[in-house]
Amino acid sequence: MRTVDRSNVALSAEDLDVLAGVLDTLIPPSDDGRFPGAGALGCARQVAENCGRVPGLLELLRSGLRELNHSSVARRGEPFHCLPPDAREQLLAEQSFVFPLVIQAYIAYYQHPAVLEALGLEPRPPHPLGYRMSDPGKEPAPNA
Amino acid sequence: MARDETVDVLIVGAGASAAALAWSLAETKMQILCIEQGDWVRPQDLPGNDLDWEARHLTDFHFSPNVRRRPEDYPVNDSASPIQVSMFNAVGGSTILYAAHFPRFRPDDFRVRSVDGVGEDWPVDYETLAPFYDLNAEMMGVSGLPGDPAYPPKQLPLPPVPLGKLGAKLAAGFERLGWHWWPSDSAIITQNYRGRAACVNAGTCLVGCPQGAKGSVDVTYWPEALRRGVRLRTRCRVREVTVNEQGMASGVVYYDAEGKERYQPAHVVVLACNGIGTPRLLLASRSKHFPDGLANRSGLVGKNLMFHPYAMVMGVFDEPLEGYKGPTGCCIMSQEFYRTDLRRGFVRGYSFEILRGFGPISTVLWGMQQGLVPWGRNHHRAVEELFDHVAGMVAICEDLPEETNCVTLDPELRDEHGIPAPRIHYRLSENSQRMLAHAVDRAREVLEAAGARETFVQSPLPFAGWHLMGTARMGRDPHTSVVNEWGRCHDVKNLFIIDGSIFVTSAAVNPTNTIQALALYIADQMKRRLANLFD
Secondary structure: OOOEEEOOEEEOHHHHHHHHHHHHHHOOOOOOOOOOOOOOOOOHHHHHHHHHOOOOHHHHHHHHHHHHHHHHHHHHOOOHHHOOHHHHHHHHOOOOOHHHHHHHHHHHHOOOHHHHHHOOOOOOOOOOOOOOOOOOOOOOOOEO | OEEOOOEEEEEEOOOHHHHHHHHHHHHHOOOEEEEOOOOOOOHHHOHHHOOOHHHHOOOOOOOOHHHHOOOOOOOOEOOOOOOOEOOOOOOOHHHHOOOOEOOOOOHHHHEHHHHHOOOOEOOOOHHHHHHHHHHHHHHHOOEOOOOOOOOOOOOOOEOOOOOHHHHHHHHHHHHHHOOOEEEOOEOEOOOOEOOEOOOOOOOOHHHOOOOOOEOOOOOOHHHHHHHOOOEEEOOOEEEEEEEOOOOOEEEEEEEOOOOOEEEEEEEEEEEOOHHHHHHHHHHHOOOOOOOOOOOOOOOOOOOOOEOOOEEEEEEEOOOOOOOOOOOOOOOEEEOOOOOOOHHHOOOOOEEEEEEOOOOHHHHHHHHHHOOOOOOOOOHHHHHHHHOOOEEEEEEEEOOOOOOOOEEEEEEEEEOOOOOEEEEEEOOOOHHHHHHHHHHHHHHHHHHHHHOOOEEEEEOOOOOOEOOOEOOOOEOOOOOOOOEOOOOEEOOOOOEEEOOHHHOOOOOOOOOHHHHHHHHHHHHHHHHHOHHHOOO
16 A cells, blocks of 8 residues: 555555545646646655645645545545546535645645746756856946 | 863854854964854755755745754744744854845944934944955955945955846836846855856755855855864854853853763853844853843843844736846845935835745745635646746835844743743834835835836735844943944953844844954954953
8 A cells, every 4th residue: 555654644545546636636737738737747645745744734634635535425426536627626625625735736746847847947956057047138237 | 061171262153253253363373163053054965956945945944943943943932023033053054045145234324323313323333344344255255246326435356146137127127217226246156266166047045055156154254264273063052151250251051962061161252143042142141140141231132133124025027037047135236215214204214135036836835825826727827927927126124223122031932952942022113114115115116117017015024034133232331232342242351242133223234244244343353452352
């Protein structure tokens, strides 16, 4: 079983599947296909690890994911990650754990090389190469 | 308790002021030891080498020790303050994370009482410090453009940092309004300099500079001080400064890297622990001679705490600005609203410092905070409209000294060694609130003049307590100051303070250059007075 365990709280394989579905709902693939969905990109494990570093957050996430999936099965007859995007978005909007989770989702997603490339950046850390700055043309003279 | 060998000069803290003073005093060949609670930060361990560099600014390289919670950090109870304390504990101190925006104080900043009838005048003036500003510029490697009429003539060793598209765009806004602007003096080397490699515009200044181009003192003063024979002992946390029967400082009790309690005797003790750490240590050092805390007969230790209240105003522009490139906090600055104009409804004034843009994570989190970035189907469109399209500035406001703004010892909160944590009592004055409001309006005006289609404000900026000043201020009168005009405590003639604690007023510019110029000046005074230092 795949698990992420910090502070005696573990996410099961099923939790991670639901989490991937949640991430694909928070950050879905872009219409033009340039940006992948956060779940499909494989951010779930890192999000879970990051949540494990914030006191109480992984526990909140685990209970939130289980409640969400339970609600999905009860109301729609399918696990959350199997629902169509509109239905996932609607269900997720009712959940209180979304706010702290979305911060962790953004942090994991926007450091991924594929996302940096989609943003037009080189998929590498800033150092050691740094960046060449464009010449802005004629620079204004300082104003005294 | 284990007792170390007596040294001539013991410096507590290894940040901006300590490094400068240690380097300067080293030529005397005295035995100089510096002890620091943090450790060296290796360039290869800095976040800028990895893709998660922005994420680490939110965790182990956060400005706040309360968020960072590294073993070398101590907690600060700033829960009742609108501005949270920011600092870093390491060899290099907060210069590891600072932006290296490096202006000098202006001559009038040392004569606030005479000029505007508020605060106090300093017992030193610009002319006295000018040679030490010059020396510091050489040692730190300061880049800038001479000729700013806001200052007396000054020489800087390196040409200014590039404006880039972003800087040129905002400068045009100032031009349209006819307001003062000038390329920032920056402790960032724009060319190879004294064995250090030039800035590569990586934009990671606020989580440290693996290139070593940013002038943090671990790469400027410390290597030269160590070559001159100064010793530096890391991961040692001082618990108290001890005094002898004559009421003179005799050394410090500290916890070494293994947590063992030790005693380090010294003939001279120098405190360089910043405007929070220094009063904390003095107040924790009680004895029969000093029941209210060491060197505190004036009752002013910990009082008159000054931050610089900051407002951050950002604009969203239609065109890409390449804002993720270049020195994060160094671009251009404006002192259009620096001097008192009572028609504005407040005394003294503020500077604008133009910021570069944000990296991807910072853009998205900032956008979320402003309500601009939703999750779900519209997420990508919102992010693409923001990323590399955001630029703006901070207004750095002069804070005036008030005794009610202070540092005390928390009755409950303690660090891991049981030393009481500092507690911050701070409120924004009416004057500061009016100044912030004025600055926000003017910042919006200049951003719109530069072409911003929307502007967004954070005022006061919460995690902006970078500048910690005034809590052991200097002066000639022992009843109204803690140290004299050359940094020696009035009450303890072999105890010196050299960090931002000794500031009398705050000016409206970043303080590090002035902290270091003062440290070099104090070192110079000590050298000149060695024969009768304690008279």
